[in-house]
Amino acid sequence: TNSTESIPIRLNKELAPCRQVLDDLESHDEAWPFLLAVNTKQFPTYRKVIRNPMDLQTIGKRLSQNEYKSRDEFVSDVRLIFDNCETFNEDNSPVGKAGHTLRLFFETRWADLTSGK
Numbered sequence: 230t231n232s233t234e235s236i237p238i239r240l241n242k243e244l245a246p247c248r249q250v251l252d253d254l255e256s257h258d259e260a261w262p263f264l265l266a267v268n269t270k271q272f273p274t275y276r277k278v279i280r281n282p283m284d285l286q287t288i289g290k291r292l293s294q295n296e297y298k299s300r301d302e303f304v305s306d307v308r309l310i311f312d313n314c315e316t317f318n319e320d321n322s323p324v325g326k327a328g329h330t331l332r333l334f335f336e337t338r339w340a341d342l343t344s345g346k
């Protein structure tokens with residue numbers, strides 16, 4: 230099992246805000262387009278346009294498998310979700326609006342969790 234005992238204290242402390250903000254994102258009302266990977270078999274256009282797909286479930290797997298060596302790597306994957314969303318969706322579409330709302334929620338929550346630490 231991936232017990233936290235085996236992770237250096239520093240790394241474990243580093244990544245605690247990542248788990249917290251991921252939980253907050255997953256439970257947000259506007260997270261619905263981002264919970265799971267876009268079905269690229271159902272939407273072949275998406276696969277052609279978006280070269281680096283990302284979603285909250287994938288981030289959760291990477292976090293649980295200790296694939297993030299720094300907070301910055303985690304933040305980059307979260308921001309990739311919102312950047313992909315802006316690339317593929319009109320700003321005033323339902324998915325586009327959800328992306329803008331969730332990005333603002335993330336940046337605000339992340340700043341609260343990590344400021345002065």
Ligand SMILES: CO[C@H](O)CCc1ccc(O)cc1
Nearest residue numbers: 262263267272314317318324
């Ligand atoms: C996170 O959702 C994606 O940005 C857009 C998903 C989508 C795919 C095909 C469509 O026709 C509409 C939306």
